[in-house]
Amino acid sequence: MIKEVEIKVRPALVNDEKTIRREAIKKSGLPASKVEDVRVLRRSIDARGAKPWFRLRTAVYSEEPFVEEPALLDNFQDVSEHDRVIVVGAGPAGYFAALELIELGLKPIVLDRGKDVRSRRRDLRAIQQFGEVDPHSNYCFGEGGAGTYSDGKLYTRSHKRGSIIKALRLLVEHGANPEILQDAHPHIGSNKLPGVVANIRQTILHFGGEVHFESHVTDFLLSDGSIKGVVVNENQEFKADAVILATGHSARDIYRLLARKAIKIEAKPFALGVRIEHPQSLIDEIQYNQPVREPNLPAASYKLVCQVEERGV
Numbered sequence: 001m002i003k004e005v006e007i008k009v010r011p012a013l014v015n016d017e018k019t020i021r022r023e024a025i026k027k028s029g030l031p032a033s034k035v036e037d038v039r040v041l042r043r044s045i046d047a048r049g050a051k052p053w054f055r056l057r058t059a060v061y062s063e064e065p066f067v068e069e070p071a072l073l074d075n076f077q078d079v080s081e082h083d084r085v086i087v088v089g090a091g092p093a094g095y096f097a098a099l100e101l102i103e104l105g106l107k108p109i110v111l112d113r114g115k116d117v118r119s120r121r122r123d124l125r126a127i128q129q130f131g132e133v134d135p136h137s138n139y140c141f142g143e144g145g146a147g148t149y150s151d152g153k154l155y156t157r158s159h160k161r162g163s164i165i166k167a168l169r170l171l172v173e174h175g176a177n178p179e180i181l182q183d184a185h186p187h188i189g190s191n192k193l194p195g196v197v198a199n200i201r202q203t204i205l206h207f208g209g210e211v212h213f214e215s216h217v218t219d220f221l222l223s224d225g226s227i228k229g230v231v232v233n234e235n236q237e238f239k240a241d242a243v244i245l246a247t248g249h250s251a252r253d254i255y256r257l258l259a260r261k262a263i264k265i266e267a268k269p270f271a272l273g274v275r276i277e278h279p280q281s282l283i284d285e286i287q288y289n290q291p292v293r294e295p296n297l298p299a300a301s302y303k304l305v306c307q308v309e310e311r312g313v
């Protein structure tokens, strides 16, 4: 049997497998001699008391072994000769759409106006050092999309759109730290995110998809009211049975193109993010109630909330 129990441990012991095992078995009430494995499912910090704790949701395996789930990529097959679907945009939406297409047995042809994640970095340096902005390769455009050089925070307050566990597992299978599967506030880290993005591209190519950079979609090929493909850089046609537009909210030219072609588009509510900066040491001190953050505690986070028209935002 598998019994789930929650335990709490001090930060100094959060990576100590013996302590976690002992505490979980004790809490489960199962005979220790029958326990074959203990796994941490979820990890969050409780800093409400005088000293912070880690709360760990654990699974205790009694008289049965823990069995690793097969990798999601094991379900993928070669799609090089299969039906083609064009995906416009190599941001998170485009790359995850491409992975989903491969899983469904369709061949994704990804087109992005920007450059690959490594070359794009050089163009960001030109922005920072000389104020020169390449309209196709910048903070918004290029492989990985808008947040590629950010911390890669993965949590959401929206729980209406189903489980995000599949997305997290795919990120782990492409090089993200497996702890993102357990952490209540997971993040990939700015040092790792570009590598994860490049690995996703390798998967798309490995299974027979295509990824084309510096390929700016400038027109749609329409016939009898349905889409037959797209035009790239005003001169090259790509044909396919379906087109997924994953161009993000900065792609004004795409919105103009849709309007010009009289294709129905609909405004949706949007979330506006603001950046507020405080010294990390101040936040750590307030949240953890200690002058210097002890080892194993991550940089503390916080959120600001205010009331607007009787709604908390």
Ligand SMILES: Cc1cc2nc3c(=O)[nH]c(=O)nc-3n(C[C@H](O)[C@H](O)[C@H](O)COP(=O)(O)OP(=O)(O)OC[C@H]3O[C@@H](n4cnc5c(N)ncnc54)[C@H](O)[C@@H]3O)c2cc1C
Residues within 6 Å of the ligand: 088, 089, 090, 091, 092, 093, 094, 111, 112, 113, 114, 139, 140, 141, 142, 143, 144, 145, 146, 147, 148, 150, 151, 152, 153, 154, 155, 215, 216, 217, 218, 246, 247, 248, 249, 250, 251, 253, 254
């Ligand atoms: C600085 C910053 C930090 C962020 N940090 C986080 C974070 O930590 N966590 C988080 O969840 N979100 C974060 N975000 C938000 C997140 O980046 C976006 O929600 C996400 O990138 C949207 O993904 P997308 O694929 O829909 O669009 P985008 O990421 O905008 O990708 C669209 C892609 O389409 C391409 N494209 C556009 N037009 C065309 C065209 N005509 N032809 C071909 N290609 C085209 C672009 O080059 C781009 O690569 C951050 C955003 C920014 C700007």
